[in-house]
Amino acid sequence: SAVISQKPSRDICQRGTSLTIQCQVDSQVTMMFWYRQQPGQSLTLIATANQGSEATYESGFVIDKFPISRPNLTFSTLTVSNMSPEDSSIYLCSVVGNGLEPQHFGDGTRLSIL
Amino acid sequence: GQNIDQPTEMTATEGAIVQINCTYQTSGFNGLFWYQQHAGEAPTFLSYNVLDGLEEKGRFSSFLSRSKGYSYLLLKELQMKDSASYLCAVKDTGGFKTIFGAGTRLFVKA
Numbered sequence: 001s002a003v004i005s006q007k008p009s010r011d012i013c014q015r016g017t018s019l020t021i022q023c024q025v026d027s028q029v030t031m032m033f034w035y036r037q038q039p040g041q042s043l044t045l046i047a048t049a050n051q052g053s054e055a056t057y058e059s060g061f062v063i064d065k066f067p068i069s070r071p072n073l074t075f076s077t078l079t080v081s082n083m084s085p086e087d088s089s090i091y092l093c094s095v096v097g098n099g100l101e102p103q104h105f106g107d108g109t110r111l112s113i114l
Numbered sequence: 115g116q117n118i119d120q121p122t123e124m125t126a127t128e129g130a131i132v133q134i135n136c137t138y139q140t141s142g143f144n145g146l147f148w149y150q151q152h153a154g155e156a157p158t159f160l161s162y163n164v165l166d167g168l169e170e171k172g173r174f175s176s177f178l179s180r181s182k183g184y185s186y187l188l189l190k191e192l193q194m195k196d197s198a199s200y201l202c203a204v205k206d207t208g209g210f211k212t213i214f215g216a217g218t219r220l221f222v223k224a
Contacts, residue, residue, distance in 0.1 A: 001159075031210050042201065042216040043157070092156055096210060102147050103203075103212050105156040 006106030023093030118215035142207030
């Protein structure tokens with residue numbers, strides 16, 4: 001399966017600032033997704049990152065708060081904007097090589113907002 | 115609507131067998147997946163069923179009945195390191211999105 005590198009692995013940020021998380025895959029993948037996992041909860045899909053076009057956001061998530069880029073088939077970024085303590089969570093990048101394969105996950109970014 | 119149900123917690127004894135059930139109702143179906151997630155780590159893929167029946171992979175087996183919207187994950191010869199959350203997930207037919215259940219936290223005791 002693809003090797004997924006996600007960084008930073010963790011960060012502590014001030015309220016009101018923004019942080020960009022990077023996801024790099026060692027091979028071209030069809031689909032890239034961004035998830036959030038709050039403490040003790042399951043995975044919540046934020047958006048599907050589309051190569052060369054705007055991401056597709058799930059209900060409750062908007063582009064102004066979580067802008068996403070995907071300039072090519074191996075790289076994507078998620079920005080968490082104007083952060084508040086409620087954004088403290090683990091953010092996970094996930095990829096699918098082709099439509100029938102399982103999703104694989106990066107190691108996640110543990111984000112704490114003070 | 116989209117719904118995946120699995121028990122919140124289970125406890126089992128080292129060396130025993132445990133079965134974690136999952137029922138789902140989704141608008142589309144393109145496969146069912148089981149993931150293991152240790153505390154503080156990312157989920158790792160365990161097994162995949164797209165057709166009815168049993169898939170065996172070492173100590174782990176997964177079963178699917180599409181007509182019943184039902185799956186289970188069977189863990190044999192339990193080890194302490196199997197203490198983790200187990201996530202049932204269904205891949206939708208549109209956009210290849212995967213919908214995750216809330217997970218079952220398994221505690222393995224000595």
